[in-house]
Amino acid sequence: MNRLNVLLIDDEPERVQALKEALHSLGHHVVCQLPNTTHLNKRVEDTHPDIVIIDMDSPNRDTLESMSTMSKNNPRPIVFFAEQQNDRKTMSDAINAGVSAYISDGLQPDRVKAIMDTAIAHFDAHSSLRAELEKAKTQLADRKVIERAKGMLMKHQGCDEKQAFETLRKLAMDRGQKLPDVAQSVIDVLELTNGLSK
Amino acid sequence: MSAPLTLEKNNLKLGFVALLDCAPLVVAREKGFFKKHGLNVVLCKESSWASIRDKVSFGLYDGAHMLAPMPLASTLGLNGNKTPMLTALALSQNGTAITLSLEFYTLLSKSIADWKDTSSVGAEFKKQVKNSKVKPVIATVYPYSNHHYLLRYWLEQQGINAETDVQLIAAPPTHMIPSLSNGAIDGYCVGEPWNSLALIQQIGGLLTTGHEIWGAHMEKVLGVTQEWANAHPNSHKALVNALYEACQWAEDSANKEELFQLLALPPYLDQAATQLANYTPPLAMEQHFAGKHVNVPDPKQGEFLLGQMLDCGQLSDTDNPADFATISRTVYRQDLFQKWVS
Numbered sequence: 001m002n003r004l005n006v007l008l009i010d011d012e013p014e015r016v017q018a019l020k021e022a023l024h025s026l027g028h029h030v031v032c033q034l035p036n037t038t039h040l041n042k043r044v045e046d047t048h049p050d051i052v053i054i055d056m057d058s059p060n061r062d063t064l065e066s067m068s069t070m071s072k073n074n075p076r077p078i079v080f081f082a083e084q085q086n087d088r089k090t091m092s093d094a095i096n097a098g099v100s101a102y103i104s105d106g107l108q109p110d111r112v113k114a115i116m117d118t119a120i121a122h123f124d125a126h127s128s129l130r131a132e133l134e135k136a137k138t139q140l141a142d143r144k145v146i147e148r149a150k151g152m153l154m155k156h157q158g159c160d161e162k163q164a165f166e167t168l169r170k171l172a173m174d175r176g177q178k179l180p181d182v183a184q185s186v187i188d189v190l191e192l193t194n195g196l197s198k
Numbered sequence: 199m200s201a202p203l204t205l206e207k208n209n210l211k212l213g214f215v216a217l218l219d220c221a222p223l224v225v226a227r228e229k230g231f232f233k234k235h236g237l238n239v240v241l242c243k244e245s246s247w248a249s250i251r252d253k254v255s256f257g258l259y260d261g262a263h264m265l266a267p268m269p270l271a272s273t274l275g276l277n278g279n280k281t282p283m284l285t286a287l288a289l290s291q292n293g294t295a296i297t298l299s300l301e302f303y304t305l306l307s308k309s310i311a312d313w314k315d316t317s318s319v320g321a322e323f324k325k326q327v328k329n330s331k332v333k334p335v336i337a338t339v340y341p342y343s344n345h346h347y348l349l350r351y352w353l354e355q356q357g358i359n360a361e362t363d364v365q366l367i368a369a370p371p372t373h374m375i376p377s378l379s380n381g382a383i384d385g386y387c388v389g390e391p392w393n394s395l396a397l398i399q400q401i402g403g404l405l406t407t408g409h410e411i412w413g414a415h416m417e418k419v420l421g422v423t424q425e426w427a428n429a430h431p432n433s434h435k436a437l438v439n440a441l442y443e444a445c446q447w448a449e450d451s452a453n454k455e456e457l458f459q460l461l462a463l464p465p466y467l468d469q470a471a472t473q474l475a476n477y478t479p480p481l482a483m484e485q486h487f488a489g490k491h492v493n494v495p496d497p498k499q500g501e502f503l504l505g506q507m508l509d510c511g512q513l514s515d516t517d518n519p520a521d522f523a524t525i526s527r528t529v530y531r532q533d534l535f536q537k538w539v540s
Binding site for chain 2: 157
């Protein structure tokens with residue numbers, strides 16, 4: 001039986017839920033999801049995942065990669081998906097979708113492929129939905145502030161709309177603030193900067 | 199005067215991690231050094247070194263702000279996908295330190311007469327570690343980094359076993375300060391601004407710095423894949439020159455106030471930089487962006503890093519140290535630096 005323990009680390013509830021259901025229906029067991037975990041080392045040791053799927057934006061990626069090299073006593077080393085794969089296409093798709101994965105050393109790579117494909121599909125689908133979901137959750141007035149901040153960031157950073165939105169989203173997470181509040185502060189700062197230098 | 203070079207590519211994407219030493223990239227964009235050299239550069243903030251490595255490896259980014267050992271680790275395939283990388287410019291020198299929790303530091307202070315006497319600091323630290331009822335927990339961020347090697351090097355120098363006397367763990371930089379103040383960890387070895395922030399917020403004390411442990415060493419570099427460098431020699435040269443000029447600007451103390459205003463912009467260090475604006479870091483930090491030898495990607499330092507990788511078990515014993523010089527010369531391209539930056 002190909003039932004694997006999957007540890008899912010992702011802080012977007014809609015995506016976690018959808019991916020969890022999809023993996024269940026493939027016959028796998030999703031061990032747990034840890035948004036913003038502070039004790040990742042211990043949780044990985046306790047849950048013995050066969051595969052860890054983690055959002056590429058998570059700072060915990062470095063923590064996971066450290067686990068296999070920091071302590072020689074680590075009972076079950078996990079390795080980055082790419083180390084056991086010659087499948088450049090899947091790796092590239094995964095990175096573009098924002099998925100990264102770590103698998104327990106010795107696990108047959110082909111057993112992981114179907115899980116990766118499922119995760120990539122869900123991350124891709126979610127990424128096109130994300131702005132819509134955000135829109136549905138925010139009031140019209142807030143939406144206008146977010147749009148304006150996005151526009152100013154695009155101009156200041158020379159980036160596209162997707163990256164501007166991601167910048168706002170990451171700022172909201174880092175500061176522990178709501179998106180419209182972050183958007184307003186970005187507008188204030190960038191207006192001041194333009195006023196000073198130009 | 200030679201004719202201006204035709205750039206193979208004008209629009210570039212560079213990745214960075216929000217640390218103080220991403221300053222040259224921020225300055226090059228905000229002060230127009232990229233523009234001056236014919237480049238439109240979008241800077242992309244990443245939350246992990248792992249993602250920096252992957253996005254450069256797979257061509258999503260043209261290059262990135264990288265930990266000095268990273269192009270080496272990637273070339274050797276020590277982690278992730280085996281992708282030959284190189285650097286023609288060191289972006290910064292030093293800037294790493296070991297910070298202890300206030301509790302651990304206060305206790306240690308009682309037995310230390312002079313913090314400048316590094317051998318007695320080490321000896322007293324060792325005593326306190328051996329006397330601890332629970333193994334002290336020390337955190338770093340990423341295994342292929344100066345932070346990790348410096349910490350192990352220093353512990354070993356004091357006769358402290360990194361495997362049995364202390365517990366080494368990994369944690370994201372943003373978790374370091376909360377973990378230090380709530381007692382989850384007893385210390386950490388990380389880059390700036392995370393040491394200075396602990397000192398400003400008075401939740402930690404400075405044990406020692408990377409500069410005190412190793413002397414001057416390269417800390418961050420501009421990393422690109424060898425494939426990218428081969429395909430874009432003129433764009434690469436323009437990038438190196440733009441960043442080199444930005445390094446000079448960032449080092450100039452007359453620009454300090456403006457530098458911190460730029461770093462405090464939301465897409466870069468945001469609020470972390472605001473706290474540093476009026477702060478003078480401990481002298482022993484010796485963090486530099488320019489100066490004699492600061493920007494040279496020195497293959498000798500690459501060989502030293504290979505030795506560190508060997509010492510902490512990241513290279514297997516079958517790897518031949520005789521090849522170290524050759525490997526290092528393909529990654530740390532002092533020759534390109536000397537040819538391009540005059």
